[in-house]
Amino acid sequence: MRRDYTAGRAKCDTEGACRICGASDPEAAHIIPRSQVGPPRGEHEDNIVPLCWECHRSYDTGKLDILPVLTRAEQAKAVELHGLIGALRRITNDRQAA
Numbered sequence: 001m002r003r004d005y006t007a008g009r010a011k012c013d014t015e016g017a018c019r020i021c022g023a024s025d026p027e028a029a030h031i032i033p034r035s036q037v038g039p040p041r042g043e044h045e046d047n048i049v050p051l052c053w054e055c056h057r058s059y060d061t062g063k064l065d066i067l068p069v070l071t072r073a074e075q076a077k078a079v080e081l082h083g084l085i086g087a088l089r090r091i092t093n094d095r096q097a098a
Contacts, residue, residue, distance in 0.1 A: 078091055
């Protein structure tokens, strides 16, 4: 099955900058990884946050807390997809939290 990146790319094009550092030409970073929720749920636009490649890598490796830059809709989608505790562990840099 082919993944549909239309919503994520459109969101990045519309915002035009990384939400963390402001760099231009951001990537579509998945708040909750597709591997944990699967398509098509993981491709929803509220599961995407525009990040530059450096911030994207920092987030994926657990070194970056993106909670402060997420909209309420994005936070709600993360909780819907991964549960409250799972979402908090993922979107903050404290992946070891109980």
